[in-house]
Amino acid sequence: MVDPVLSVRNLSIDFKTDDGVLHAVDDVSFDLARGETLGIVGESGSGKTVTSLALLGLLPKTAAVSGDATFDGANLLALDEKRLQPVRGARIAMIFQDALTALNPVRRVGDQIAEAIAVHHDIARAELHDRAVALLDLVGIAQPAARAGEYPHQFSGGMRQRAMIAMAIANEPDVLIADEPTTALDVTIQAQVLDVLERIQVRTDTAIILITHDLGVVAGVADRVLVMYAGREVEIGSVEDIFYRPGHPYTRGLLSSLPRLDGREHGRRLFQIGGQPPSLVFLPTGCAFHPRCPFADDELCAALVPDRQPLGDGHRSACHYAATLDEREARP
């Protein structure tokens, strides 16, 4: 990739718990190109959110972070609070999942958006207010001037999410991290919110990291996709690669479990990947997915953590048998 705006290498995040060390993220790497949308996909507990929190230094002190996250020539993971602060909200911004709890309940929405700007720029109050109203308008909120004076609990769910987006793009960041922005919303509202994100991106050429467990959302919006499982990077590639040429058994499993409306599998039971995700404290040896994988064998998969196997331009998979999956016999 030519000159990515963000480059993450070997990111690992551990937490100390009573039962031992919890490996929330283990050796994850990816690049983010300017203006592109990277979807990070995985189940709950796969480490998606923790990864993004690490980039902005928002993890609790009990987290041990290692690796590299190069942004604008500096390693974000090594920056102290003081040098991270100008980055947060200005160069890299984040949208959180539950907009109701993510917004301060006792402050007006307009003020909170204005604060996002005020913290980074020295601007007069009146103009801050105008900008906040303009941003609300930009994200498609009707009567933005009136709404700016209201409190979060007076907004609907979709409106709150849009307000969060407004807050995040206030300073036209280079990277926008959206953590499950649509999970708490109805499907129709989902579509609207994603639409807003897309429009913003076109306007300001912002790169977006979209974290979700919903493959449908990813298919519609992402350029590239990173699949995570048990804190590890499982597969990464363009959205076409992932959907049409999945190179990892887990990805294939995810895709198979998407219910289809086109009659192709009419009459068949819904597919599910058997088993449960592993404990992040007591991870299996070798490949984390092998206990549930129909293609796994004991010699390689149970013993050795797979290297990333290249499958094409910008497409790689962490599976010992990535290149030969189609020919491989499934175990009974």
Add this chain to the structure above:
Amino acid sequence: MTDTLLPTREPLAGPVGDTAPPARSNWQLFRRRFFRHKLALASIIVLVVLMVACFGAPWLAPYKQGAQNLLEGSQGPSAKHWFGTDDLGRDQLSEIMYAGRISLMIGLVVALLSTIVGVTIGAVAGYFGRFTDHGLSAVTDLFLILPDLALLAVAILYLGQSATSIIVVLALLGWMYMARIIRGQVLALKEKEFVEAARALGASRTRILLRHIVPNCIGTITVNATLAVASAVGVEAALSFLGFGIQPPQNSWGRMLSDAEAYATSWSKFYLILFPGLMLFLTILAVNFLGDALRDAFDPRSTR
């Protein structure tokens, strides 16, 4: 390309690789969390010592209660009298032990009574709601604006200053706190799915209350009953200090401090103030530590 991307398959039996997380029962988890609190463990020891010494005063005290010895009056702590003597020559260590009997007994009985009454009323109010609930709120709100100590003093004047009347009066005021808390918990539990499930299975309301909801409150009940002991000991001491509590010939730590008040301006008698108060302080402190440890052991999610 196969028809489905991933053939179905049974997962390998059991987690492969490293050991699975060890299964732990509720009791084991509780014990583990509780024993992490070193201070609580120390507190248990302190409380046991106090209770043995005080309830065992008739057998353990070096001198008899109220035994005067004017020749040895007004002495500071010494080998013969560990806590010194007052101006009538009464050994303070023995006095403290006998007084502790009363103070601790009142504390424990009041806590027990308040708990029983409070849990009953609170559970009924929270679960059956409406009339009982409004009644409970009205009563508790009422006593929120009236000063406790003053009311207690008047009530004891009416009932007479005996340990029994003190217990009755303290319990009458104490149940409200517990009732409020239990009511809140029951209200929250009432909405949970397992209650709905029990009702769907045909359980009567009383049965649900007794067999499902109250057992889930055990943690709250235990913690607050423990803390109630500390509170009761403190209030009795305050009442006795003001002169409205225990009367001679009975003694309590609060009363001893009341007698000692006159000596605050005389440095040589400092020990008369120090020791009875110290007993009160240690008791309340130990009980508080214990209560906190219990709270954490029952539900670690509450903030430290």
Add this chain to the structure above:
Amino acid sequence: MLRYLTRRVLGSIPVLLVASFITFWLVRVAIDPLARYRHQRDSKRVLAEQRVKLGLDHSILQQWWDWLTHFVRGDMGTSTRTGDSVSSMIGHALWPSLQLLFWATIVSVAVAIVLGVYSAVKQYSIGDYFFTGLSYVGIAMPDFWFALLAIALLVTGPTVWFHLDQPIFYSIGLHSEGVSGLNLDYFRHLALPVLTLTFTSVAAWSRFLRAEMLGVLNADYVRTARAKGVPRRQVVSRHAFRNALIPFLTVTALDTAFLVGGVIITEKIFSISGMGQAFLTALQAGDAPFLLSWFLVTAIAVIAFNLLVDVGYVALDPRIRLS
């Protein structure tokens, strides 16, 4: 806002009425108003006379109502102990107590806020452990013991150890003989009583605020603020603290009635002639008329203070304002 206030005031009237009736009944039952006539020579006749005179032949409800209607018009009767008008006695007694409460509240709230916020922001630091330990001690220590220790260690002790002519702090009353006004003498008198009143409150409130702050600091919206790039200090003051203040106010208001008990004890130990001391004297003397008015005045004061806090509450939390 005004509507909310009037609603609250009107809502507290029934509570006051019931409270005053309960205390009326309690005092009437505990103190026999005919006690002094029972041992007179022709007691039977005198008793019958006095019964009518004092309105004791009416129902207790009627008696209470009579008393209440007089009270509302400012007629609180005369003390059976001194013969003075109860209203003037209460008037004199209120002033010292109000002073104590005023200083105690300001100091308690200020110190509790400082300690609570510090402990939360610097969680697990040495300072945090130290203050947490101190607050445990504060909560466990009976206030009268604290006062006696304070006198012994800060007044009696130093005078003896350092051979002083005059103690550093005074332990009797609010002013020295013949001195008045807001001066050093006043504060030397105030120091220990205010300290006694505040230390339990500070211990409890700072712990509470610390817990609230910790909860708030972990809240999602604080994470959002940090993600926006709001500097640490502003996150604490503008987001965390303001939100933690709301439940903090509730707790401080709830403790008001409890504070009255503290006032009684403090005034007794430090010989301050306020409402607390007056209560004790009246109770010991069986001065029913005084006690009745004392209770109602105290209840009114507590409610008034709670209303004040409610105003602050509404001002701080828009969710209440707009509902």
